[in-house]
Every structure is written in structure tokens, then in C-alpha cells.
Amino acid sequence: MLPLPLRAAILSLALLVILLGAWELATQVPAGAASPGARLPGPSKVAVHAWQELRDPFYDAGPNDKGIGIQLAYSLARVLGGYMLAALVAVPSGFVIGMSALWRKALDPYIQVLRPISPLAWMPLALFVIRDSAASSIFVIFICSIWPMLINTAFGVAGVRRDYINVARTHELSRVETALRVILPAAAPTIFTGMRIAIGISWLVIVAAEMLVGGTGIGYYVWNEWNNLNLSSVIFSILMIGLVGMLLDQALARAARLVQYVD
Amino acid sequence: MAEAFLKVQDLARRYPGGKRGDAVFTVFEQVNFSIRKGEFVCMIGHSGCGKTTILNVLAGLDRASDGVCIMDGREIAGPSLDRGVIFQNHSLLPWHSALKNVTFAVAARHRDWNRRQVLEHSQKYLERVGLRGSEARRPAQLSGGMRQRVGIARAFAIEPKLLLMDEPFGALDALTRGNIQEELIRIWSKTHQTVFMITHDVDEAILLADRILLMTNGPEARIAESVVVDLPRPRDRTQIIHLPAYYAIRNHLIEFLVRRSKDFLRHPPAGFDPRNPPTVQPGLETAVFTAPGPSSPRAHRSAP
Known part of the structure; x- marks a missing residue:
């Protein structure tokens, strides 16, 4: 019997072949049809298109014709910008909320009301106040990634075991030392879980945000190709969105492993 | 006699009654004891008599409802590096x-x-x-x-000036516990730390302690007796069991825990004063009622 990872890989590959085969078959023009009609491109067409795009991902031929690499880079820059800003705000505030029952109770109603708002609902307000479409999409990323980080940080900090706090107290650590040397490492795995959730949400939201504001970015690109009725390109960019999203998630998962500990 | 290094005076822990005018719930009160420098003192009692609370008050992690603890001439008001704590569940980071x-x-x-x-x-x-x-x-x-x-x-x-241990070996299996007790004796005999330790294990207490404080059952627990363990040091698990005094002490402790601790306070021995519990040396049979303050009938062996 083959080892499990190998068997899983074989099964994965088989599923891929079946799916691609079915897709290819479904998109074939039936023999003898009078007119080909509008059809989805098959995987072979998409692959050919992907090859062309990936051969020169960073070409720039004017505002409406840029390589996939440039578009993805715009989106990534916005996501990381908004995400970092959110982390800078969310982790310290989460600390305060987690450590103080007063702040927790006082801020709870705001969090409860603000959290369920779709980040895109902020867009008109952001456009009006910031008056810059790129900065507005960064703001939208900021507002959508702040909640998971804030809530997880607060949760992690509030849940630090009493024993660890007692260790800090019996060793006469100051409040700042206790926060940095005991509470932060103790809560770090939970904080990182929040950060991982946040990066996933950010990547979901950026596509929609860029469709709205236009100009550059992978979301704009998808919509633009739809307007061009270039479905091969749409499918190709969908796959690229998935790929980059996966890489972002993996990066965070790896970072989280560094602070992981077994209790 | 050496001046007490640690003095616990009239310590009490009470919880206020509920809204419906319930009576105040007293876990323990009138707890008085002292520890000399270099002395190893164990406290034994059933669950719920407030032992851990007493230890946490000494550590500065908890507050008593009443009473004071004075260490080295200063009142204990919070945690300090002068008092090291070994918790029951290791508490390593x-x-x-x-x-x-x-x-x-x-x-x-x-x-x-x-x-x-x-x-x-x-x-x-x-x-x-x-x-x-x-x-x-x-x-x-x-x-x-x-x-x-x-x-x-x-x-x-x-x-630390005082080492506090809260059932440090409670979660270990018997063999490991035996080894680690020997480890503890070795390291202690090098340093002569002053130690206050809570345990459930009668043999452990006899092996380690100079004196064992017996708590009556809670609620409203008190210290019933202070039992002197006058076995020669260095002690070895395999050797002290051959000493007649070992069994006198062991039987005394077990009898207390099994029979007397339950209604000790309902039928206290004549002249019992919880603020100054009698010092007992099993084997010598007679309970020695001492004047206020710490004392043992014989000179302290391990003092430097």
C-alpha cells in the first residue's frame, strides 16, 4: 500500500484530469452546428491564454492594458497597506480591550454594530472624505481586516492563563514587561489566527473594491476583461486570484508557526 | 530562641453573605503561626480548609479578609522576588x-x-x-x-528569603515523586531555604518538614496543632521508616486527618486556643502547650 500523501496526490491528479476533461468536453462546439454561438472557453484555450500572459506579466501598454503581474502587484500593495495599518491599530487596542474589563464593556457596543457592516458600504463615504480612489480602497481593506485582529487579540489577551500572570507578578515584572514578555507571547497564537483570517478577508474584499473604483488592480482587471468579453482572461485571472490568496494564507500560517507553543 | 522570620497573625478569609442576608461564609480564621529562618514547615489539611489561600496570601497574590503576615519585619502587601513560589501545575512559560x-x-x-x-x-x-x-x-x-x-x-x-510550595508534587506519580523529593532534600540542604509547603502527602511532610501544621476541616478552619518532626537530618526515605519516631508521627498525622480533623473544633482539647495552637511531639505523648510565639521543645537542628 502506498503512503497516504502519495495516494492523496494521485487522487488529486485524477480529479483534476476528470474536471478538465469534463470542462473541455462541455465547451466543444458540437460537430455540424450552424453557428458556434457564445461559449465558455475550454481549459486548452485558457491555458494558451495563460501562457501568453505569464510570459510577460509586467508589460505596460497604457492604462487599459497592463500585465497580470502589475495588476496583482497593485492589489497586493493595497491589501498589505490597509492590512498593516489595521494591525497597527487592532493589536494595541485589542490588548487594551483584553486587559481591561472596563474598556471591553465600553467598546463592545461599537464593535458589535461596526463589525457586521460590509466593508464596501464604507466606500462612498471613504471616496467623499479621502477623495482618492486608491486610498479609499486601502481604507476599505483597513476596515475589513481590523475586526478579526481586534477581536482575536482581545480574546487571546483576556484568555491568558492566570498562572502565567502570577509568574509575572511573583517575579516583579512591570506592567509593560508583563504585557510584552508574558501576555504577548501567550496570546500570540490567537492573535496570529486573527491575522490569518484578516488577510483572507482582505483578499476577498480587494477584488470587489477594485471593481467599484476601477483604474488598476486585479479586481478592475477582471471587470475590464468582462467588458472586453475576453472570458479566457476572466477565467485566468480568477485562477490567479485563488493562487495569490493561497500564498498569502500560507505565508501567515508559516509566521503563526513561529509563535506557536504547546501548552 | 531565634526571632520568628515569618509571622502570620489572625489571618482570616471570609466571603460576604449573599443578597438574601445569608450568613458570612468563613473559610478559615484565627490562623496564627510563625516560621524561623531556615525552617521547613509543611501544612496539611483536607481540601477546602483554605491552605492554598494562605499560601497565596503569603505569596502576595491574594489578600486575606483579616490579619497580617509579616516577613523579616515587613508586612506582606504584594508579590515580591523575596518570596519564590512553586505552583502545583509547574507554571512554566x-x-x-x-x-x-x-x-x-x-x-x-x-x-x-x-x-x-x-x-x-x-x-x-x-x-x-x-x-x-x-x-x-x-x-x-x-x-x-x-x-x-x-x-x-x-x-x-x-x-528567595522564603520559598512557598503549593502541593508541588501532587500531579506526579509515586516513583517520580520519591525521586524529586530526594532532589529537593539535596538542594535544600545546600541552601537552607526557609520553606512553607502545602501537601496532602503525610510521608512527604515527615520526610521534608521540621514542623507540620495541621488544619481542621473547613469551613471555619483553624490550625489545630503544630507537630514537631524531630528526625535526624539528612533524611533518607529508606532509612527514616526504621525509626520508631517516624511511626509515632505518621500515626498521629493519619489519625488527625482521618478522625480528629472533622470535629476537632466541636470538641477541642482542654485549654485549646486557636490563636496559639499547641506544639505536639508524637512519641513523647504529652501535648506541650507553649507560650505565645514559635517554639519547639528542642533546639533547631538545621539552623546554621
Whole structure:
């Protein structure tokens, strides 16, 4: 019997072949049809298109014709910008909320009301106040990634075991030392879980945000190709969105492993 | 007689009654005892008599409803590096290695030391508990006994004036416990730490303690007796059991825990004053009622 990872890989590959085969078959023009009609491109067409795009991902031929690499880079820059800003705000505030029952109770109603708002609902307000479409999409990323980080940080900090706090107290650590040397490492795995959730949400939201504001970015690109009725390109960019999203998630998962500990 | 190093006076823990005018719930009260410098004192009692609360008050982690604790002439008002604590569940920081758990404490104690001093001092204590070679391992990669050893190394390494131990070996199996008790005796006989320890284990108390404080059952627990363990040191588990005094003490403790602790206060012995519990030396049969203040009928052996 083959080892499990190998068997899983074989099964994965088989599923891929079946799916691609079915897709290819479904998109074939039936023999003898009078007119080909509008059809989805098959995987072979998409692959050919992907090859062309990936051969020169960073070409720039004017505002409406840029390589996939440039578009993805715009989106990534916005996501990381908004995400970092959110982390800078969310982790310290989460600390305060987690450590103080007063702040927790006082801020709870705001969090409860603000959290369920779709980040895109902020867009008109952001456009009006910031008056810059790129900065507005960064703001939208900021507002959508702040909640998971804030809530997880607060949760992690509030849940630090009493024993660890007692260790800090019996060793006469100051409040700042206790926060940095005991509470932060103790809560770090939970904080990182929040950060991982946040990066996933950010990547979901950026596509929609860029469709709205236009100009550059992978979301704009998808919509633009739809307007061009270039479905091969749409499918190709969908796959690229998935790929980059996966890489972002993996990066965070790896970072989280560094602070992981077994209790 | 040496002046008391630690003095506990009229300590009490009460919980206020509920809204419906329930009576005040008293866990323990009128708890008085003292410990001399270099003395090893154990406290035994059933669950719910407030032992852990007393220890936490001494550690400065908890507050009593009443009474004061004075150590070295100063009232205990909060946690301090002068009092090291070994908790029941090791309480090591799981994200640090064994060594870093000790250096963490040593660096906190000696803020003016450089890295090398901290490292050397920490390693010395890890070696004393037999953990040479396991310094880099995290608590999760150590056995229960080894974790508790790290805890012991951490507590001894800061060289506190008073060491507090809350059933430190309660979670260990009997064989491991025996080994680690010997470890503790070895390291203690080198340092002559003043120790206050809570335990459930009668044999452990006899092996380690100079004196054993017996608590009556809670609620409203009191100290019933202070039992002197006058066995020669250094003690060895396999040898002290051959001493007649060992069984006299053991039987006395067991009889107290099984029979007398329950309604000791309903039928106290004549002349019993919870504020000044009698000092008892089993084997000599007669309870010796002492004047206020700590005392044992014989000179303290292990004092330097």
C-alpha cells in the first residue's frame, strides 16, 4: 500500500484530469452546428491564454492594458497597506480591550454594530472624505481586516492563563514587561489566527473594491476583461486570484508557526 | 530562641453573605503561626480548609479578609522576588525552553547582571536538579517530573528569603515523586531555604518538614496543632521508616486527618486556643502547650 500523501496526490491528479476533461468536453462546439454561438472557453484555450500572459506579466501598454503581474502587484500593495495599518491599530487596542474589563464593556457596543457592516458600504463615504480612489480602497481593506485582529487579540489577551500572570507578578515584572514578555507571547497564537483570517478577508474584499473604483488592480482587471468579453482572461485571472490568496494564507500560517507553543 | 522570620497573625478569609442576608461564609480564621529562618514547615489539611489561600496570601497574590503576615519585619502587601513560589501545575512559560524559564527569573531578580552571569547562574541551578542536557527543551517536551524540576530550579535560582510550595508534587506519580523529593532534600540542604509547603502527602511532610501544621476541616478552619518532626537530618526515605519516631508521627498525622480533623473544633482539647495552637511531639505523648510565639521543645537542628 502506498503512503497516504502519495495516494492523496494521485487522487488529486485524477480529479483534476476528470474536471478538465469534463470542462473541455462541455465547451466543444458540437460537430455540424450552424453557428458556434457564445461559449465558455475550454481549459486548452485558457491555458494558451495563460501562457501568453505569464510570459510577460509586467508589460505596460497604457492604462487599459497592463500585465497580470502589475495588476496583482497593485492589489497586493493595497491589501498589505490597509492590512498593516489595521494591525497597527487592532493589536494595541485589542490588548487594551483584553486587559481591561472596563474598556471591553465600553467598546463592545461599537464593535458589535461596526463589525457586521460590509466593508464596501464604507466606500462612498471613504471616496467623499479621502477623495482618492486608491486610498479609499486601502481604507476599505483597513476596515475589513481590523475586526478579526481586534477581536482575536482581545480574546487571546483576556484568555491568558492566570498562572502565567502570577509568574509575572511573583517575579516583579512591570506592567509593560508583563504585557510584552508574558501576555504577548501567550496570546500570540490567537492573535496570529486573527491575522490569518484578516488577510483572507482582505483578499476577498480587494477584488470587489477594485471593481467599484476601477483604474488598476486585479479586481478592475477582471471587470475590464468582462467588458472586453475576453472570458479566457476572466477565467485566468480568477485562477490567479485563488493562487495569490493561497500564498498569502500560507505565508501567515508559516509566521503563526513561529509563535506557536504547546501548552 | 531565634526571632520568628515569618509571622502570620489572625489571618482570616471570609466571603460576604449573599443578597438574601445569608450568613458570612468563613473559610478559615484565627490562623496564627510563625516560621524561623531556615525552617521547613509543611501544612496539611483536607481540601477546602483554605491552605492554598494562605499560601497565596503569603505569596502576595491574594489578600486575606483579616490579619497580617509579616516577613523579616515587613508586612506582606504584594508579590515580591523575596518570596519564590512553586505552583502545583509547574507554571512554566510554555513558549520558553527550560533554560529560558530559569534565566527569565534570574534576570528579573538580578537586573544588573549581564547575560553571561545570568546564564551561568541559571545553568548551575538546572544542573543541581539534574537537568543538564535538557536545557533547550520546551516544557511540552519534558516529562511531568522534569517540568516540576525546572520549576524548582527557577524558584531556588532566585534565592528567595522564603520559598512557598503549593502541593508541588501532587500531579506526579509515586516513583517520580520519591525521586524529586530526594532532589529537593539535596538542594535544600545546600541552601537552607526557609520553606512553607502545602501537601496532602503525610510521608512527604515527615520526610521534608521540621514542623507540620495541621488544619481542621473547613469551613471555619483553624490550625489545630503544630507537630514537631524531630528526625535526624539528612533524611533518607529508606532509612527514616526504621525509626520508631517516624511511626509515632505518621500515626498521629493519619489519625488527625482521618478522625480528629472533622470535629476537632466541636470538641477541642482542654485549654485549646486557636490563636496559639499547641506544639505536639508524637512519641513523647504529652501535648506541650507553649507560650505565645514559635517554639519547639528542642533546639533547631538545621539552623546554621
